Amino acid sequence: MTAPPIAAGLRFSCLGSGSEGNALLLEWGADSGTPLRGLIDCGLTLKELELRLQGHGLLARDLDFILVTHEHGDHLGGVGALARATGLPVFLTHGTHHAAPADSLRGAELVFVKPEQSFDLCGLSILPVPVCHDAREPVAYRVDAGEARLGVVTDLGMGSAMLTEAFQGCRALLLEFNHDLEMLQRGEYPPKLKARVAGDYGHLSNRQAADLLESCLHDGLHTIVAGHLSQKNNSPDHVRSAVEHLALGDRFAIAEASSGLPWTVI
Secondary structure, three states: OOOOOOOOOEEEEEEEEOOOEEEEEEEEEEOOOEEEEEOOOOOOOHHHHHHHHHHOOOOOOOOOOOOOOOOOHHHHHOOHHHHHHOOEEEEEHHHHHOOOOOOOOOOOOEEEEEOOEEEOOOOEEEEEEEOOOOOOOOEEEEEEOOHHHEEEOHHHHOOHHHHHHHHHOEEEEEEEOOOOHHHHHHHOOHHHHHHHOOOOOOOOOOHHHHHHHHHHHHOOOEEEEEEEOOOOOHHHHHHHHHHHHHHHHHHHEEEEEOEEEEEEEE
């Protein structure tokens, strides 16, 4: 079967971002009259996902695939139910599959991807990029639709040269700004959890995220979305303060945990 041509007109909407459930909606090819749609992660229940899709005039059966970053419940928790209800293929690494809770992906059509090996999917070019996180084989994703390039990375403890290189040329970037380090240290988490969150295989602090963002900045990067903010150890004001020196202006937005972010065209 001949793969469809790379589609233009890529846009995305964040349906949920944070420990209560992550889901990023992609749509492209609307100019051709037959738009295609996919999800990166689904940590929402099927009922909740349907409600949030309805806000975009969509149903779960309007989707074409699911990409999974790693096995933690706020990213994988709703994938199995969605796949079983719709027959959608699920793309994930072997490590994610092996580490996923028993039977969580039962009955789903699984397609395995390899970090650093790009593949074509419904007219998109997808590159899984390894990240440092306390999961079995976690990845970020770079999504290319012609000249439109989107980078998505929401769980990692530190940046890397590989990640910076992969995200060069992105027009849009969804990047984790998980915690303010001082809020985390003063907060109610037990010491072991604080060490995990702040560790090299945990989550990015605002300062770390700002440094990674700065390494990826270029004139063509017109949309930057801060995601996966901790509800207990961060705030939008702390995030904005961390990136103030970058003078991002209206290029910068913050995805809310439940309301997410409306359609953004790349």
